[in-house]
Amino acid sequence: MAVYTEPSDDELRDFLAEYAIGDALSCKGIAEGVENSNFLLVTTQGPFILTLYEKRVDPADLPFFLDLMQHLAGKGVGCPLPVNGKDGRALRTLAGRPAAIITFLTGMWPRKITVEHCRALGTALAALHVAGADFPHVRRNSLSLDGWRSLAASCVARADACEAGLAAAITTELAELEQAWPSELPVGVIHADLFPDNVFFQDAKLTGLIDFYFACTDALAYDLVICLNAWCFEPDGAFNATKARALMRAYVAVRPLNQAELAALPVLARGASLRFLLTRLYDWLNRVDGALVRVKDPLEYARKLRFHRQVRDAGEYGLD
Amino acid sequence: MAVYTEPSDDELRDFLAEYAIGDALSCKGIAEGVENSNFLLVTTQGPFILTLYEKRVDPADLPFFLDLMQHLAGKGVGCPLPVNGKDGRALRTLAGRPAAIITFLTGMWPRKITVEHCRALGTALAALHVAGADFPHVRRNSLSLDGWRSLAASCVARADACEAGLAAAITTELAELEQAWPSELPVGVIHADLFPDNVFFQDAKLTGLIDFYFACTDALAYDLVICLNAWCFEPDGAFNATKARALMRAYVAVRPLNQAELAALPVLARGASLRFLLTRLYDWLNRVDGALVRVKDPLEYARKLRFHRQVRDAGEYGLD
Numbered sequence: 001m002a003v004y005t006e007p008s009d010d011e012l013r014d015f016l017a018e019y020a021i022g023d024a025l026s027c028k029g030i031a032e033g034v035e036n037s038n039f040l041l042v043t044t045q046g047p048f049i050l051t052l053y054e055k056r057v058d059p060a061d062l063p064f065f066l067d068l069m070q071h072l073a074g075k076g077v078g079c080p081l082p083v084n085g086k087d088g089r090a091l092r093t094l095a096g097r098p099a100a101i102i103t104f105l106t107g108m109w110p111r112k113i114t115v116e117h118c119r120a121l122g123t124a125l126a127a128l129h130v131a132g133a134d135f136p137h138v139r140r141n142s143l144s145l146d147g148w149r150s151l152a153a154s155c156v157a158r159a160d161a162c163e164a165g166l167a168a169a170i171t172t173e174l175a176e177l178e179q180a181w182p183s184e185l186p187v188g189v190i191h192a193d194l195f196p197d198n199v200f201f202q203d204a205k206l207t208g209l210i211d212f213y214f215a216c217t218d219a220l221a222y223d224l225v226i227c228l229n230a231w232c233f234e235p236d237g238a239f240n241a242t243k244a245r246a247l248m249r250a251y252v253a254v255r256p257l258n259q260a261e262l263a264a265l266p267v268l269a270r271g272a273s274l275r276f277l278l279t280r281l282y283d284w285l286n287r288v289d290g291a292l293v294r295v296k297d298p299l300e301y302a303r304k305l306r307f308h309r310q311v312r313d314a315g316e317y318g319l320d
Numbered sequence: 321m322a323v324y325t326e327p328s329d330d331e332l333r334d335f336l337a338e339y340a341i342g343d344a345l346s347c348k349g350i351a352e353g354v355e356n357s358n359f360l361l362v363t364t365q366g367p368f369i370l371t372l373y374e375k376r377v378d379p380a381d382l383p384f385f386l387d388l389m390q391h392l393a394g395k396g397v398g399c400p401l402p403v404n405g406k407d408g409r410a411l412r413t414l415a416g417r418p419a420a421i422i423t424f425l426t427g428m429w430p431r432k433i434t435v436e437h438c439r440a441l442g443t444a445l446a447a448l449h450v451a452g453a454d455f456p457h458v459r460r461n462s463l464s465l466d467g468w469r470s471l472a473a474s475c476v477a478r479a480d481a482c483e484a485g486l487a488a489a490i491t492t493e494l495a496e497l498e499q500a501w502p503s504e505l506p507v508g509v510i511h512a513d514l515f516p517d518n519v520f521f522q523d524a525k526l527t528g529l530i531d532f533y534f535a536c537t538d539a540l541a542y543d544l545v546i547c548l549n550a551w552c553f554e555p556d557g558a559f560n561a562t563k564a565r566a567l568m569r570a571y572v573a574v575r576p577l578n579q580a581e582l583a584a585l586p587v588l589a590r591g592a593s594l595r596f597l598l599t600r601l602y603d604w605l606n607r608v609d610g611a612l613v614r615v616k617d618p619l620e621y622a623r624k625l626r627f628h629r630q631v632r633d634a635g636e637y638g639l640d
Contacts, residue, residue, distance in 0.1 A: 030349065030350050108329070111327070
């Protein structure tokens with residue numbers, strides 16, 4: 001939950017004057033998105049989302065994210081659409097931060113994941129990958145091997161404060177992934193952060209995807225195993241093979257995986273586990289007293305990593 | 321900013337089925353109200369506020385708060401109106417908490433206070449007091465002398481950790497207020513927490529008041545000095561006499577103060593300062609690592625207390 005920056009009355013009024021979206025009736029900080037400040041802005045034309053991009057987002061990346069949403073929405077993918085101001089620009093400045101208004105996506109993210117949610121997610125993720133195939137821009141994934149290496153370097157010395165043996169597990173895993181990481185898989189635009197709070201449903205129907213601020217160019221199958229991790233484990237840590245099968249089969253029904261992708265799934269899933277283990281561990285080790293963000297448990301992903309290390313093939317994920 | 325409880329999908333669906341307010345399109349936790357969990361619920365009929373009452377609110381007090389909003393709204397005071405379910409009841413249970421849906425009040429709370437805001441507040445506060453005159457229910461103010469005494473008892477031993485000399489200042493002030501606290505002033509329903517984030521404006525016009533969960537029966541003039549403290553000091557701690565005069569004169573133009581109230585204003589203002597000093601100090605001393613609520617500065621109110629201790633009469637507040 002996050003509202004880091006509060007625009008002043010004058011700043012907000014001047015900012016909204018740049019748009020033709022009616023008069024503001026209300027603007028409330030919302031508890032969504034941990035990286036940026038988000039407001040639900042209600043105008044005489046209806047609800048919108050106002051986002052102020054905070055320091056974790058590189059302003060140079062914002063055109064990529066906003067263009068991507070525009071590209072995907074244009075192809076029928078359910079996602080918010082950046083709203084252009086009267087000058088035709090979607091990106092401007094508010095309270096000293098880069099800021100944009102995006103359309104309001106109806107629906108709610110599921111608090112309790114069902115097999116049906118996973119099935120709908122698989123279909124939507126594949127549709128996203130297909131729709132992104134001709135997106136012309138490229139953004140390197142800063143949270144792939146290079147990023148893990150530097151995160152690991154800044155974490156391992158203190159990692160055992162989180163769990164005994166964690167430093168060694170990270171060092172071993174990173175060394176193995178450096179050897180085993182595939183480089184010849186189909187690549188394209190991936191969401192890279194499709195956790196349940198970024199997927200909206202209404203009456204069991206998936207209405208769209210939000211929060212494209214980790215989107216980048218990487219192996220498409222890697223996006224799929226990020227979802228596998230985020231959606232197919234139970235709160236007690238157990239892998240739910242039924243959910244995994246629903247997710248995977250719905251995905252391949254729209255975009256089949258080739259043999260190299262199928263073979264790479266377990267190592268990709270280990271990478272996806274290490275990625276969230278490391279960012280969560282970094283946040284956990286550097287948590288600040290009084291900060292307004294709940295620090296997520298790194299060990300949830302240490303356990304997922306151990307699970308994937310004993311997986312032999314994609315059959316265990318439901319693709320036999 | 322506060323979302324302590326997240327209802328599950330099923331709980332929310334079953335809860336909303338008890339109302340005739342259309343189908344839910346969205347439900348987002350909002351960063352408003354530090355005591356309860358608040359959600360902006362958008363249905364096919366428009367926006368509403370869903371509140372789950374957390375542990376700081378005594379469930380036995382909820383009918384008082386909800387009836388009061390209904391009473392005030394019925395008299396034309398701008399405030400949210402509790403929405404009754406199909407069974408005619410406004411108060412029910414969600415995710416194990418007492419919960420209610422209230423109407424959505426348009427407007428935004430002012431981030432930067434102007435003299436005009438203070439003037440509009442004075443008028444609205446007096447109108448609230450007048451409209452509450454025939455409200456039939458009584459709720460004792462648990463945060464008056466008795467409450468301060470027990471808060472002080474639990475804080476003084478560690479108070480000097482916040483500021484050297486604070487324990488002695490609290491003890492002295494409490495003893496003096498025990499002697500000087502007036503008991504013959506006009507009494508009625510007071511809001512008791514009318515800080516800027518509880519007062520909404522649109523285009524400089526006050527649209528209404530929210531968050532009645534500290535409302536109680538107490539001296540009306542005490543409510544006025546709570547506002548004086550919350551609205552008429554600058555961020556650097558300076559008392560703004562122009563804002564005070566605007567607030568005070570707008571108030572008395574609607575509800576004149578009698579001589580006893582005028583004479584009591586400085587001591588009431590000291591009490592209002594001690595009240596927020598003590599609750600903030602308690603929260604500061606008992607703050608929890610990783611909690612999602614920003615702890616407010618107790619010393620802001622220690623400074624206001626010192627200011628009011630040297631005020632001679634109501635003339636210094638603008639009522640000469």
